[in-house]
Amino acid sequence: MPGAVSTRPTDRLRLARDASHFALTPSAVVTVASAGDVARLFAAGQPLTFRSGGTSLSGQGVTDGILVDSRRHFRDIEVLDDGFRVRVGPGATVRQVNTRLARYGRMLGPDPASEVACTLGGVVANNSSGMACGTAANSYALIDSVVVVLPSGTTLDTGDIDADDQLRAREPDLWAGLNRLRDRVRGNAASRASIERQFALKNTMGYGLNALLDHDRPADILTRLLVGSEGTLGFLASIVMRTVPVHAHARTGFLVFDDLAAATAALPGLVATDPAAIELLDATSLRVGQSDADVDPGLAALDVRHHAALLVEYRAGTAAEADARAEEAAGTLARLPLVTPAELKSDPAARNRLWHLRKGLYAKVAGARPPGTAALLEDIAVPVPELLPACRELIGLFERHAYDHAVIFGHAKDGNIHFMLTERLGDSSGRDRFGRFTDDMVDVVLGHGGTLKAEHGTGRMMTPFVRRQYGDELYDVMLEIKRLCDPRGILNPGVVLNDDPGAHLAALKTSPVVEEEVDRCVECGFCEPVCPSRDLTTTPRQRILLRRALEQARLDGDAALVASLEKDYEYDAVDTCAVDGMCQTACPVQINTGDLVRRLRASDSQGAWAFAARHWSATTRAMGAALSTARRLPIVAAPVSRAAHRIAGAPLWSPDLPGGGRARPRVTPEDKPDAILFSSCTGTMFGPANESFARLCDRAGVVLATPPGLPSLCCGTPWKSKGMTRGLAEMASRVRPALAGDIPVVVDAASCTEGLRQLLGDVATVVDAVEFTATHLLDRLKVTARLGDLALHPTCSAQRMGLTPALLTVAEAVAERVTVPDSWGCCGFAGDRGLLHPELTAAATAPQAAELAGRHFDAYASCNRTCELGMTRATGHTYEHVLDVLERVTR
Incomplete structure (x- = not known):
């Protein structure tokens, strides 16, 4: 088979689940x-399922x-026509595309809540929509053209001016069959009426038969049938979408x-005011929302009984236009x-x-579910006048x-309701109950x-009911579409x-109980795009899936599988995890997989690291001296380092590493200081020592x-990231009394700022030097x-602590133009990971390095020493602390 093929149990099991409540283990991963590659893969004639983001729920x-795997190598984004169209590979996420379009004031029409992780290939293949796009700006409405690889191996660009002629010449049976089905549907009054009625709603059940009414040429019909086909008709190798304007100003009301009756009765009048979104929340949703620490004060004060709420938003391009939209709606709202x-x-x-509140409902309910249960999120749509009786039933x-704890919420403007419940699907009684509920629903x-x-999407969840929803005639049309496109039935069998x-x-x-982080995971994959090891080994979701698979193998008594998974897990999941915590910033249930990995890293070297904590000054000086010696004797240092790394897993030296720096200077002023400077020991180990902040303070x-x-x-x-609890406690016992007090402590490296905040708690106020500079200097x-x-x-530390705006403020003070790569992410250097596993840094920084390649900048800056080393290694340009740059331009 073409491409990289793996039958390793670790690879098959880490990709065995998506965000749905189904679990199948692939026989191989390609x-x-x-x-x-895809065309040659089709020639093998084996059952194939394409997967990119893995956020699908059905x-x-x-x-x-x-x-x-269609995610790793299909991420190209090309903006066309000043942003009015965009050509995208199926592996690029919605957020990545919208980030690129933002400078043009445009965005994609579909706005799914999973936009951080879902890819455009999945969005189009599922005809995903979201909170505001309805049916007017969903994937079907805005698709322009696709490059499709058909199961026969034919590759067709439906954007070519002669695409229909190409389809007729290269796939005559498919071309003729689509013509025949178009005429068959149009000639049947009942079929036309059924399609028009059902696709007036948001509808991803079965195939998009509205394509047979809306378009004439088979190539155009095929393009639209591929939307919502869930990978069962062909592979989308490239997608061209029309875009919509960004309405950056909004006015939002919580009604x-x-x-529920009063809320749904208000919908016709509210819809007439043309809001961008109307979101419904039932009484259970409101009670769940009240438990949030940042709950809206109005909701917090509400004694929820049978209440319901509508979240209404009006959007416009300017503040004045948004105010005008709100004023126009004021009369309706007042009544x-x-x-x-x-x-x-x-x-x-x-x-x-x-x-x-609205977006967090899924997290709140899913995160609170009992261990071993699955969170089931389903969605339906009914005509708006039918919304109240449907909700009541x-x-x-x-x-x-x-x-008992099911919630109803959703896109009320479109009659589209989500409901969520939890079930123990591994138990026969739970499965039977869910089956009876589904039949009634x-x-x-x-x-x-x-x-x-x-x-x-239909997925596997609703396949038994497609015929019932559409009737025999239209179901037969769908079967014929599948036969024409995929006569061997090899694409995503059992789906749609x-x-x-x-x-x-x-x-x-089924989900065995494992660890706290593992048990809370809903397997949505939101964490994956921000993970620095995603293209090297495993992602946070996959680390968790493998923990579940390992525990299940133990319960099953499968010793061979346990041994195989344990052997691979050490490198794939533990050694190459950056423990940067970025996964928590994207996780809907706030899981930091780094916490799990830190515990797994705890080892017999606790004593050595506790000794290092007691002699930290000598340790850092020795490490710095070793780097300085290596730079003077690279011919000796390189082979010795490689041998030690290969035999004992020692840090790997490379010529791009700097020499060591000086010991951190001590300052004792005569007057009471304005701040306590806690300079980072990384300057001693990886010189030069950062003295710019002190100079800036002196000038100010x-x-x-x-x-x-x-x-x-x-x-x-250093101790926390390795799970070295004894050394961490030793260091804390000396740091806390040294810094306790009411004078702010300023730290000149972002990761050290975050670490010190966690170490000190409320003992002292810890401020990052960049933030202190932006606000005081x-x-x-x-x-x-x-x-x-x-x-x-x-x-990643700056991002988690909310320091990025301050970093941008300082950067914009020193330069006319500041460029943050669209592909920015954690560099993966992660303290010593860049020395122990340089391949992690290389994989994490590759997108940024490619984006910056060939462009000239007067300086390259960051706010953390090891991150500067990682980016220097990746780009070949010397990165320095942004305060070093500020110090130079203010001399």
Whole structure:
């Protein structure tokens, strides 16, 4: 087979699950790099399932056949027509595309909540939509053209002017069959009426038969049939989408009603005011939202009984236009029977609290589920007038089947409702209960003229009910579409169309209880795009999946599998984890997989690291001296280092590493200092020592002091990252009394700032030097030699602590133009990971290095010494602390 093929149990099991409640283990994993690879792969005639983001909720991303990874090598993004169109590989995420489009004031139409992780290939293959796009700006409405590889091996660009002629010449049966089906549907009045009625709703059930009514040429029909086909008709190698304008200004209201009936009765009037979004939250949702620490004050004060709420937002390109939209809606809002008067908020913080409530419901319910249970998120759509009775009947089903904590929320403007419940699917009684509930739910939705899938795709979940929703005639049309495109039936078998009445209850997930982080994971994959090891070994989701697989193998008594997984896990999941915590910033249930890895790293070297903590000044000086010696004797240092690394796993020296620096200076002023400078020991180990902050303070008239015994003190990160609890406790026992007090402690390296904050807790106020400079020094300094262009690398620590705005403020003070790569992410140097596993840094920085290649900058800056080393190694340009740059331009 073409591409990289693996049958290793670790690789098959780490990709065995997506965000759905289905679990199948692939027989092999193939990573393809081009459309040509895919065409050759089709020739093998084996069952294939394509997967990129793995955020699908209905089981379309899992298989027991061959799983094809289409994420790693299909991430190209090309902006066309000043942003009015964009050409994208199927592996690029929605957020990555929107980041590139933002400078043009444009964005993709589909706006799924999973935009941080879902890829455009998955969005188009599922016809995903979201909170605001409805049916007017979803994937079907905005698709322009695709490059598709058909199961026959034919590759077709439907954007070519002669695409239809090419299709007729190269795939005559398919071309003729699509013509025939188009005429068949158009000639049947009942079929036309059914399609028009069902696709007036958000509808991802079955194939997009509206393509047969909306388009004439078979090439155009094929393009639209591929939307929502879930990888069952062909492979999307490239996608061209039309875009929509970014409406950066918004006015948001949280409208609370006495009950669900009052909320749904208000919908027609609200829809007439043309809001961008109307989100419904039932009483259970409101009670769940009240538990959030950052809950809106109005909701916090509400005694929730039978209440329901509508989150309404009006968007525009300018603040004045947004105000005008809000004013136009004011009369309608004033007439609503609200519990409290309507208020449309413009303050970003207040608006973010409201949206956090809505978007956080999934996390709140899923995160609180009992260990070993699965979170089931389903979606349906009904005509808006049917929304209230449908919701009432769903609530009745929750009560009948004893789903006590189920919630209803969703896109009320479109009649699209999500409901979520938790179930123990590995238990036969739980599976049977879910089956009975599903049968009753199907009756309710179809009884109200709705669709069983609005935006999550048919997948495996609803295949037994496609025929019932569409009827025999239209179901037969779908079967013919599948036969024409995929006559061998090799693409994603069992997905979209499947006559097995029990398909939705087969291959369900079971999750053994393992560890706290593992048990809370809902396997959504939101963490994966921000993980620095994603293209090298494993992602946070995969580390967790392998922990579950390992525990299940133990329970099953499969000693051979246990041994295989344990052997691979050490390198794939533990050694190459950056423990940078970026996964937590994207995780809907706030899991920091680094915490798990730190515990797993704890080893018999606790004593050695405790000794190092007691003699930290000598240790750092020795490490710095070793680097200086290596730079003077590279001919000796390089082979010795490689041998020690190969035999004992010692740090790997390379010529791009600097020599060591000086010991951290101690300062004792005569007057009471304005701040305590806690300089990082990385300057001693990886010189030169950072003295720029002290010089800037001197110029600005700010008095600094250093704590007693500074050279022997550390923030604790080296011990925490390795799970060395004894050494961490030893260091904490000396650092806390040395820094306790009411004078702010300023740290000149972002990762050390974060580590010291965690080590000290409320013993002292810890401020990063960049933030201190932005708020206390900049207005006292005069820039005398401003640079033209600066390349800036934010760090994961700065991002987690919310310091990136301050970093940008300082950078913009020193340069006319500041460039943060669109592909910015953790550099993967991670303290000593860049020395122990340089391949991790190389993989993590490759996208940034490629984006910066061939461009000239007057300086390259960051805010953490080891990150500067990682980016220097990746780009070949010397990165330095942004305060070093500021010090030079203010001399």
